[in-house]
Amino acid sequence: MRINPNFSPDILADLYTAQSQEQTALQQLASGKLINMPSDNPTGAAEMVQNQARQDQTDQFLQNTSSLEGLVQTADSTLSSVVTALNRAVSLGTQGANGTNSKTDMQSIAEQVQGIQNQMVQLANTSYKGSFIFAGTLTTAPPFTLNPSSPDGVTYNGNTGTNSVQIAEGNIVQTNLPGSQVFQGAGGDVFGALQQLVTALQSGDTTAVGTATTQLGSSLNYLSQQRVFYGNVVNQLQSNQSYLQQEQVNLKSEANTVDGANLAQAATNLTQAQTTQSAALAALAKVIPQNLLQYLQ
């Protein structure tokens, strides 16, 4: 049987194959990736796009979480100062109601409570990064101004809007309570109670002082309940943070399953391709000079 005397194209084709396998293995070793071009695995390349999007999204959720922590903790610690101030007002009220105070004493207590009233307005106007946190969504202007002619002693300039932020897939948290709900809610109006206490102290009516103090106490309770909202958000943010960190690890390992080169495998492939190549070369070197002419010389 006659065979093709020109065998170099076949050997060259084998050499090219070995070389391209070598290149693939080298690329995998160098990049650590299985997918260096979409054609390496089109479905995998698409999964990598989606995975990358989810990784970036998770990073953003983490960033949202830490941005919110600052805001919510500021609100929480502000309300903590509010509670301290109001407790002092309650004990001043109790002192004013016991009937042993002179008129001057009553005046001085009234002035102290007025001081607390001023401090309360300042606390209620707390801002975080330039936004007033108890103004609803009208965050560009201080929400509370003193107004002695109002029954509450203050005017609320904010609104009842609330904001929400997504902190994980399917997890959206409300990030604020409007000032009108915290300080002037239907269940407890601390500004109204303070104003009543001031008026009662100024008039020297101990019974009225007693009533106002009791009301202030119950308003304080209501405010403390509102404060729980912020505490909850802080807890939620903290647990969300560890959830997201775990999610990041999961996504990375998912990406590695799709795209991560098996380095041991790649190294073996490289060695194999090199062996094939040198074998083909050795064969070529042996075969080329072999023909009848050589033997006849």
Next chain:
Amino acid sequence: MGSLNSAMWIAAHALDVNQGALDVTTNNIANANTPGYSREVVDLSEGTPVEIGYLTFGTGVNLQQVQSVRNQVLTLQIAEQTTQQSGAQTQLNSLQQVQALFADPTQGIGTNLTAFFNSLSQLSTDPTNGAQRSAVITAAQNLATSFNQTAQSLTSNQATLNQSVSNTVNQINGLTKQIAQINAQVGQMQQLGKDPGALLDQENQLINQLSQLTNVSETQTQQGLTLTTGNGTALVVGNQSYALQVGSGTNGMQDVFSQGQDITSTIQGGALGGTIQVRDQDIPGLMTQLNTLASQFADGINAAQAKGFDLNGNPGQPLFSYNAAGAASSFAMATTDPNAIAASSDGTPGSDGNIANLMAVETQPLPSGQTPTDSYATLVAQSGTFASQAQAEVTATTTSLNQLNDQLGSISGVSINEETANLLNYQNAFGAAARVVSTINQLTATVLNMMSANSVG
């Protein structure tokens, strides 16, 4: 009975014949590495015998003809396979450049889409923050730029391919012209009853080159070889070649015309077919997906903008603009004012209520049925599938082409071993015939001497 003269004539003719056979062998050896060369064999035959009385004598050897060894079927198959292989290779070369645009999952449209939504998400934590509003605008600009750049790269790849269409057509025209010339010579030789071996080798080689460029069908007619394009219009008929022309097609690209007929869509395989496939099918396919994504994304964001209010409390205006003729390449910002982002749902600056509507574009399917990230992922997969299909075809056709070439080589290839053996045979025969000549010479001398001895005696 034969004579010394006839024996001398037989031996002298044998010298000529073996000389001729040696020439053929030498020519084979000389062309052992010539591409497209088919080995030649000498066709030796016994001379017509003569009858003298009741005896029959041979009249030596004749060199009947020198013939090239070929296989027409294999040659045709090789031409066909060459067309496919070269078409796939051309596609692969350009598709590799195309898929590189979508290769890196950590940059490009995909990551810029996510970055845009992330900047909105960040803004929801502090909707009045100017820096964060600017960050949204920057992210939107990056996204617009990556849409533009990807579209431009696709277009410029397409333009390069378009240019190579006219270059390839020029090459095809050059080849058909040469083939027609050779065809004319082959026809003349065949009319004279000669073997046009070397010319046919050249012609096959040219047809092979032509097959690398486009698909042709070959038929043998009375005028000689006829070559036609895929849809049957003539390229070469006998000694006449018909040039292909290029002209503007409906899509603004160079179309290929054969005798006034637009044959662009019927060209398959070969560098020309591969180029046209990527230029007219693959790239426009990706471009359509890209444009759909760009326009539907912009529509989605603009519609969400309209549901809210900007920082100044005015109803939200469109954020992106595009031209329907080419959404991705014309994708641009309708405004670069950070205050224009309609974060607010009630007109107050501090509200982030409408960001949820803007973010919904990220998670809700576009009219195409997929979310923006998913449709970009589909685009990436599509670009990879195109390239991997071309790669698979290259591998398959290369293997089968190698096999066919092996088969043809086993028939038409020059084997040095075989030629060396022939060389020795012809050399020996030549030497033997020469010895016969000198022997007969001696015999003739003997006869002559015998005669002169008689006359003297």
